[in-house]
Amino acid sequence: MQRIRAMIIKELLATVRDPRARLTLILPPLLQLVVFALATTLEVKNFDVGVLDTSGGAASVAFEERLSGSRNVGRVVRLHSADELRAAIDLQTVLAAVVIDQRFDRDVAAARPARIGVVLDGRRSNAAQIVAGYLGAIAASVGAELRPDTAPQAGPASVLRNWFNPNLEYVWFTLPSLIVIICSVSALSVTAQSVARERELGTFEQLLVSPLRTHEILIGKMVPPMLSGLFNGTLYLVAAATVYGVPFTGSLLLFYTSLVVYLLSLIGVGMLVSTLSRTQQQAFLGAFLVTVPATLLSGYAGPVDNMPAWLQTISLADPCRHYLVIVLGLFLKAMPAREVWLNTYPMVIIAAVTLSAAFWLFKAKKE
Amino acid sequence: MTDAASVSDVSKRFAKSPQAALDHVSLTVRPGEITGLVGPDGAGKTTLIRILTGLLHPDSGTVAVLGAAPGARSVDIGYMPQRFGLYEDLSVQQNLSLYAELRGLNRAERAAAFAHLLEFTDLKRFQTRLAGDLSGGMKQKLGLACALVKTPRLLLLDEPSVGVDPVSRRELWAMVQGLLGSGIAVLWATAYLDEAERCARVFLLSEGKIVFAGPPAELAKSCEGRIIRLTGFAGSRRDLLVRALDQPEVADGTIQGDAVRLLLRKAGVPPDFAKIGAGTALRSEPAEARFEDGFIDLLGGGPPGTSALAQDYAKVPAQTGPAILAAHLTKRFGSFTAADDINLDIRRGEIMGLLGPNGAGKSTTFKMMCGLLTPSSGTSAVGGHSFAGGAAAVRARLGYMAQKFSLYGDLSVAQNLAFFAGIYGIRRDRQQARIDALVHIFALERYLADNAATLPLGYKQRLALACAVIHEPPVLFLDEATSGVDPINRREFWCHIMGLVARGVTVLVTTHFMDEAEYCDRIALIYRARQIATGTPDELKRLASGDADMTMEDAFIALIAKADAAREAKAA
Numbered sequence: 022m023q024r025i026r027a028m029i030i031k032e033l034l035a036t037v038r039d040p041r042a043r044l045t046l047i048l049p050p051l052l053q054l055v056v057f058a059l060a061t062t063l064e065v066k067n068f069d070v071g072v073l074d075t076s077g078g079a080a081s082v083a084f085e086e087r088l089s090g091s092r093n094v095g096r097v098v099r100l101h102s103a104d105e106l107r108a109a110i111d112l113q114t115v116l117a118a119v120v121i122d123q124r125f126d127r128d129v130a131a132a133r134p135a136r137i138g139v140v141l142d143g144r145r146s147n148a149a150q151i152v153a154g155y156l157g158a159i160a161a162s163v164g165a166e167l168r169p170d171t172a173p174q175a176g177p178a179s180v181l182r183n184w185f186n187p188n189l190e191y192v193w194f195t196l197p198s199l200i201v202i203i204c205s206v207s208a209l210s211v212t213a214q215s216v217a218r219e220r221e222l223g224t225f226e227q228l229l230v231s232p233l234r235t236h237e238i239l240i241g242k243m244v245p246p247m248l249s250g251l252f253n254g255t256l257y258l259v260a261a262a263t264v265y266g267v268p269f270t271g272s273l274l275l276f277y278t279s280l281v282v283y284l285l286s287l288i289g290v291g292m293l294v295s296t297l298s299r300t301q302q303q304a305f306l307g308a309f310l311v312t313v314p315a316t317l318l319s320g321y322a323g324p325v326d327n328m329p330a331w332l333q334t335i336s337l338a339d340p341c342r343h344y345l346v347i348v349l350g351l352f353l354k355a356m357p358a359r360e361v362w363l364n365t366y367p368m369v370i371i372a373a374v375t376l377s378a379a380f381w382l383f384k385a386k387k388e
Numbered sequence: 389m390t391d392a393a394s395v396s397d398v399s400k401r402f403a404k405s406p407q408a409a410l411d412h413v414s415l416t417v418r419p420g421e422i423t424g425l426v427g428p429d430g431a432g433k434t435t436l437i438r439i440l441t442g443l444l445h446p447d448s449g450t451v452a453v454l455g456a457a458p459g460a461r462s463v464d465i466g467y468m469p470q471r472f473g474l475y476e477d478l479s480v481q482q483n484l485s486l487y488a489e490l491r492g493l494n495r496a497e498r499a500a501a502f503a504h505l506l507e508f509t510d511l512k513r514f515q516t517r518l519a520g521d522l523s524g525g526m527k528q529k530l531g532l533a534c535a536l537v538k539t540p541r542l543l544l545l546d547e548p549s550v551g552v553d554p555v556s557r558r559e560l561w562a563m564v565q566g567l568l569g570s571g572i573a574v575l576w577a578t579a580y581l582d583e584a585e586r587c588a589r590v591f592l593l594s595e596g597k598i599v600f601a602g603p604p605a606e607l608a609k610s611c612e613g614r615i616i617r618l619t620g621f622a623g624s625r626r627d628l629l630v631r632a633l634d635q636p637e638v639a640d641g642t643i644q645g646d647a648v649r650l651l652l653r654k655a656g657v658p659p660d661f662a663k664i665g666a667g668t669a670l671r672s673e674p675a676e677a678r679f680e681d682g683f684i685d686l687l688g689g690g691p692p693g694t695s696a697l698a699q700d701y702a703k704v705p706a707q708t709g710p711a712i713l714a715a716h717l718t719k720r721f722g723s724f725t726a727a728d729d730i731n732l733d734i735r736r737g738e739i740m741g742l743l744g745p746n747g748a749g750k751s752t753t754f755k756m757m758c759g760l761l762t763p764s765s766g767t768s769a770v771g772g773h774s775f776a777g778g779a780a781a782v783r784a785r786l787g788y789m790a791q792k793f794s795l796y797g798d799l800s801v802a803q804n805l806a807f808f809a810g811i812y813g814i815r816r817d818r819q820q821a822r823i824d825a826l827v828h829i830f831a832l833e834r835y836l837a838d839n840a841a842t843l844p845l846g847y848k849q850r851l852a853l854a855c856a857v858i859h860e861p862p863v864l865f866l867d868e869a870t871s872g873v874d875p876i877n878r879r880e881f882w883c884h885i886m887g888l889v890a891r892g893v894t895v896l897v898t899t900h901f902m903d904e905a906e907y908c909d910r911i912a913l914i915y916r917a918r919q920i921a922t923g924t925p926d927e928l929k930r931l932a933s934g935d936a937d938m939t940m941e942d943a944f945i946a947l948i949a950k951a952d953a954a955r956e957a958k959a960a
Binding site for chain 2: 023024026027028030031034035038039222223224225226227228231232233234
């Protein structure tokens with residue numbers, strides 16, 4: 022016990038006193054708390070729309086007014102010719118352009134179905150789709166106002182209700198997910214450096230000739246990433262609930278239990294990278310090599326269900342994937358213990374496999 | 389003749405460093421001779437060379453290189469940085485081509501230049517080998533070849549011989565000497581004082597100041613008549629040396645074969661021989677002064693002999709079996725045999741030296757003996773316990789100190805000591821007392837809160853020794869533990885080791901300093917993976933040539949030449 026204690030103290034001191042390690046521990050989580058939460062959103066707000074109006078009647082003016090009144094639309098740019106429209110889309114001054122031709126007002130007046138054209142910037146396909154939806158909604162409501170007689174019968178056929186996130190707040194998804202991402206980045210990078218740093222600095226052999234046993238060395242090296250992961254998890258939990266108002270509906274005990282398992286599986290992967298690396302630089306690149314696919318396969322960047330089947334199978338080996346389900350569940354829908362366990366045990370397996378592989382490799386690669 | 393380079397009154401201070409790296413230094417390098425820039429690590433040698441190349445600018449003072457500002461005539465300067473400046477992922481040939489390109493050598497001249505250099509460095513067989521796969525000695529030669537790819541007018545060599553064995557060092561020296569005829573000026577930086585002795589002129593740097601400038605013999609001359617050689621004394625040479633060093637009349641002392649060599653503070657005033665228990669048969673004769681004597685004298689003499697570390701060190705109980713044992717140790721890496729049937733039987737209280745050229749299998753043997761490598765066959769044991777079984781318990785009985793002073797640079801001195809006390813299982817209530825005692829012995833009080841990485845080299849070495857002996861191990865493994873350290877600190881280090889050995893500690897040591905080999909009771913010479921000779925220093929000297937008066941370095945080289953000759957005879 023005394024040896025493990027000395028090892029843990031040393032590892033903590035080495036991590037905290039190394040200016041580089043200190044930076045990787047503190048800066049990225051804080052930076053990403055701000056940047057990710059505000060910047061990575063799929064909502065489209067404040068987009069600019071061009072209008073090429075060759076009709077100029079009352080109906081088209083009403084449409085334009087509604088457009089500029091919408092809270093999602095930033096600026097309405099008036100366009101005067103087809104060439105101007107082309108240029109505006111081409112130079113990305115507008116994301117979409119609405120074309121209202123001469124027949125529009127006539128059709129509205131004559132109670133015929135009236136049409137507007139929409140040109141979208143397909144280079145930003147996702148945003149364009151969302152904008153098309155907005156514009157469709159605006160057109161429908163303008164139509165209902167201008168010709169109430171032709172509008173669908175009062176009382177819509179279906180009422181939308183979003184469970185778990187009634188207002189579809191995007192931060193409700195982003196912030197819990199960020200716990201997964203931040204923990205993986207910090208735990209992997211801190212662990213990956215640990216053995217590689219000793220190897221590079223020449224202290225590794227000093228450890229190996231000491232009475233320390235392999236498991237004592239590895240346990241000592243697991244403590245700093247574990248603590249930093251728990252710290253980051255707590256930081257995000259608190260920030261999400263207080264600053265960003267994301268409800269945490271599940272059990273804190275389940276949150277921390279599954280977080281520990283998640284961190285163990287990450288540490289196992291990081292330790293593998295570290296034992297395989299000869300220098301800190303190799304370890305850094307190795308950690309990068311693992312972190313990026315782990316993030317992409319987690320379901321944060323795009324739903325796992327959208328991936329091809331073989332990639333979905335591979336993603337089962339990604340601890341981030343399992344923990345993302347747990348975190349979102351615990352935040353938004355009070356996920357019960359049974360469900361949490363169903364998503365935790367794959368991480369237990371990953372941790373067991375990677376940690377024993379790291380242990381074995383460490384022993385084998387001593388020489 | 390005009391100087392190839394001249395530096396006058398140059399000072400340089402680095403930010404964050406309390407001490408000036410160079411403090412009003414003046415020096416000249418003349419064509420056609422080797423100028424030695426001598427001093428321990430951290431004395432300012434590299435800083436001065438980098439100023440000459442134009443890589444660094446001095447804070448004050450003037451510098452002229454080949455009659456121009458530094459950096460202006462870089463085409464005519466050959467520069468071999470520490471670690472040889474090679475691209476390890478390029479082959480020998482590609483390294484040469486790259487340097488030819490950089491130095492602007494005509495394509496037409498290249499073929500002839502390469503052929504000459506490959507011949508000269510004996511690297512012809514290895515043209516396609518990656519530089520990273522060369523042995524230390526070969527890297528050094530390739531580094532030199534790259535510096536010479538276009539015949540320079542000034543050759544700057546930054547510690548070309550550090551970590552290189554005596555055979556390779558001698559070859560390199562001969563190669564450089566061969567260049568002098570064409571009027572090249574050479575500046576040779578080194579920490580080895582025996583190399584300084586062979587330079588035409590020497591500038592001795594210590595803590596950024598020139599403490600001596602002139603022909604090396606001049607410095608030695610200051611000690612003339614003050615060197616005595618003692619033989620025929622009673623008891624062991626180490627005990628006599630320790631007692632002699634404690635006497636106020638003695639400035640410095642070393643062991644030389646069966647003799648003890650002393651530098652007296654005043655000519656003709658030897659210590660009271662009866663007081664140091666030298667016995668009645670003692671013979672004292674004058675001996676020749678050397679450059680190193682002058683240097684030590686200049687620094688005010690060496691440390692006293694008695695080690696405070698040894699005084700309260702747990703006495704190692706007598707034991708019947710060997711303290712360290714190597715039986716038929718063999719290590720194979722694939723088809724390559726790195727160590728072949730090594731047998732060593734080291735008794736309690738004995739210092740065993742492991743010597744050999746780079747890449748000969750010395751490190752492999754050392755690592756197997758302290759449990760860092762598992763032998764392919766054979767066994768190694770410490771205190772009668774093999775590493776194969778409960779290795780952790782065996783490891784608890786040994787202390788280990790490596791050349792890079794494997795300390796945690798980001799941890800403070802106190803934290804390093806606490807860590808080693810913890811992992812070696814010293815009881816919590818005793819830890820602080822043990823740490824306090826070591827801090828006092830090694831005078832580390834001033835640095836307790838400082839990061840280990842920022843310590844001066846001599847203190848780093850003291851801290852490393854303190855950490856290695858914190859648990860009072862009965863066995864010590866020292867792997868080039870004094871490399872780059874100044875001679876005073878090296879002597880202090882050896883006084884501690886001699887003191888520990890007197891308490892029954894057993895020591896296995898590797899070193900490239902041949903004078904350190906003299907402290908050993910026995911030496912095993914490893915060459916081409918085999919143990920080619922084992923015996924006392926004098927036995928090895930006799931084995932080499934029948935003459936016990938030769939230096940250890942000469943004996944080393946002669947024995948290796950003998951082994952080569954025997955192998956060739958067998959092959960023929």
